[in-house]
Amino acid sequence: MCSENGAGPTRDELDIEFLGNRTGQPYLIQTNVSKNGTGNREMRHQLWFDPTEDFHSYSILWNSHQIL
Incomplete structure (x- = not known):
């Protein structure tokens, strides 16, 4: 999951990834x-x-104060 503010080098981003499992x-x-x-x-x-x-x-929940 990714939320981007623009695609340039100063973007804001939140990444969440499920990793592979053994x-x-x-x-x-x-x-x-x-x-x-x-x-x-x-x-x-x-x-x-x-x-x-x-x-x-x-x-x-993502706002200017926190990410939950």
Whole structure:
């Protein structure tokens, strides 16, 4: 998932990626936030559920104060 403000080097961006999974390993998502083209906020999060077992809805609250 990516939300961009322009396509140039000073874009704002929020990336969320589901990473590949090895059998028996926890599922991970990787996130990164860029502001004015500067990121370096990459993090990995272990999911507490199997996202492949059912349909899921995901929501993001993104405003000038926070990203939830």
